[in-house]
Amino acid sequence: VAFDGLRDYLDRLDEAGLLWHIEKEVDADHELAAVIRHLRDKPVIFHNVRGHSVPVVGNLFGNWSALEVALERDRTELLQSYQERVRHPLEPVLVPTGPVKERIILGDDIDLATLPIPTLNALDAGKYIDAGIIVASDPEYGANLSIQRMQIQGPREAGIWIAPMMHLEAYRQRAEERGEALEIAVVIGCDPSLYIASQAYEAVDTDEYDIAGGIREKPVELVQCETVNLQVPAHAEIVLEGRILPGVRRTEGPFGEFTGYYGTAGERPVVEFTAITMRREPIFQTIYIRKPPAEGVLLSSLPKAASLFELLKKVVPEVQGVYLPPAGCGKYHAVVSIRKRHDGEGKQALLAVLASHMAVKHAVVVDADIDIYDHDDVEWAVATRSQFDLDSIVVTGAPHNLDPSATKHGNNLITKVGVDATLPMVHSFPPAVDVRQDVLADVRANWASYGAHTRTPADTSA
Ligand SMILES: Cc1cc2nc3c(=O)[nH]c(=O)nc-3n(C[C@H](O)[C@H](O)[C@H](O)COP(=O)(O)O)c2cc1C
């Protein structure tokens, strides 16, 4: 794929007619997010943000068409293509310098107010960086890439919220236990493969730079940071270098979450920035987080579905597909299709998919004739192929921390439900209804000869 950086990707989105340009001056606080919300799923660039010379891009992974551009594959091939590429990770290469070093701002000269950092949802605690890829390193685990929101709290300070199960939280805790700050670098605006890799669901010692190299089928070029012992993409737009301070907590939040509800305020770790390096005329990137379907869940669901697929293959040899629908927040709902070989295999698949990730809350397993991307097809399978007493699994008291309904169970505990909507092997089951396939094929082949038309010319969809 090998986009060098964000700009290549923007060019490709432009060529495909997918990028919307906003020339009118907009306010970074509230107005910018309102425009993105109005545009729904469309990638957008704001050329004129009040008080700033830096343009802002958003919704760059807002719809499947954009992801098709990012991965240069048709939607139907996205998952498979992603998996194949990730199976061949490529280690990054260190280069002497790159465009991200065109401007270097150190120490007290740092002022985050010079960047067009937006305030997104109405009740958010303030301005947030939420499309920054956080690079960190651990002596044992190596490098890690992930996105964590950061609330601006001063010219060179931000609060950070890291969920308990995140690799970054393990890194942070290990550093804190040593009485040390955890060095980080925040990459804003870069090659889409890095954003996708940041959402990979892999083991803690997996280096997501290698994953990004696999996705782009070419090693990522890295440069050494100025004030921390980390490496960042040479072609990034903006990099913030800094440290998560040990033993320091400050109020962070609330912030609008991917669940479609606000995440609460709490006492959270603090980042102190030590350098900004950037291009001479950089572009800032944001992700407008809201009730799904939305950019954030689309971005994170593809790598998660792919890892789930890999895991399921070890349990059910003939797993056909995995889909994490955006409406299920990209992780709470999983639909799996299998080519069933023996009775009970649907349940076996359910056990694996419910165990695969904390957030998988409701899972449905269907036969291979069901289109997992088609809600109607899946719902039809559940309606006609399952009996809840025989075909469901319920697990109570499983952990999770962002599902707002988890509070019903007390302390961040959820109930997992799996439904096996696959056909039984032994009982006779009526055949699914359809016309004669050869006749249907003939009709389709000779469609023009039917002279199909409506009385008013408006509807040409037939
Ligand atoms: C737009 C966006 C915002 C995110 N914000 C946060 C966040 O504030 N805190 C957090 O812990 N995870 C957040 N995540 C989820 C992590 O980035 C994601 O789970 C990642 O894969 C974790 O990396 P790891 O597996 O290396 O721990 C966010 C994801 C996206 C796409």
Ligand SMILES: [Mn+2]
């Ligand atoms: Mn990781």
